[in-house]
Amino acid sequence: xxxxxxxxLEPDALRGARPxxxxxxxxxxxxxxxxxxxxCAIISGQAPATILREWDDALAIKPRGGVNDGHTLVxxxxxxxxxxxxxxVTADTVRRAAQYAAEIGADLNLITSVGPDASQxxxxxxxxxxxxxxxxGLPLPWTPQHAARTAAQNGATS
Numbered sequence: 001x002x003x004x005x006x007x008x009l010e011p012d013a014l015r016g017a018r019p020x021x022x023x024x025x026x027x028x029x030x031x032x033x034x035x036x037x038x039x040c041a042i043i044s045g046q047a048p049a050t051i052l053r054e055w056d057d058a059l060a061i062k063p064r065g066g067v068n069d070g071h072t073l074v075x076x077x078x079x080x081x082x083x084x085x086x087x088x089v090t091a092d093t094v095r096r097a098a099q100y101a102a103e104i105g106a107d108l109n110l111i112t113s114v115g116p117d118a119s120q121x122x123x124x125x126x127x128x129x130x131x132x133x134x135x136x137g138l139p140l141p142w143t144p145q146h147a148a149r150t151a152a153q154n155g156a157t158s
């Protein structure tokens with residue numbers, strides 16, 4: 001079953017129809033794309049995705065292997081490799097991520113990475129929206145939780 005922002009689409013509704021996960025109503029992605037970019041493939045309808053929200057300039061999708069149930073990626077319909085390549089697209093996309101986060105209404109992390117040394121693995125701008133809960137076991141590298149976990153892994157005691 002394919003899911004869409006308005007809820008699940010039953011398989012019968014999809015028979016004989018190509019899902020339109022696109023940059024515009026024509027089925028074509030907005031702006032330049034990269035042939036080997038998984039997010040461009042999702043936007044153009046060539047790769048499957050669970051779409052949680054759509055805007056004219058961005059999509060919110062459920063990532064494969066998210067860090068928790070609410071983990072969401074917000075991606076621009078225009079191919080931009082990272083947050084510093086095109087500041088206007090970055091600003092538009094983070095605005096969409098913030099709108100989506102406001103709808104969730106929870107404590108969360110809103111994160112992006114620039115470059116492989118900063119842990120970027122997909123080179124199409126994307127914002128991670130990660131809902132958080134106290135003691136959820138998901139430490140960030142600059143937090144006390146991460147320091148405690150690292151110390152425990154190295155056999156240190158307090």
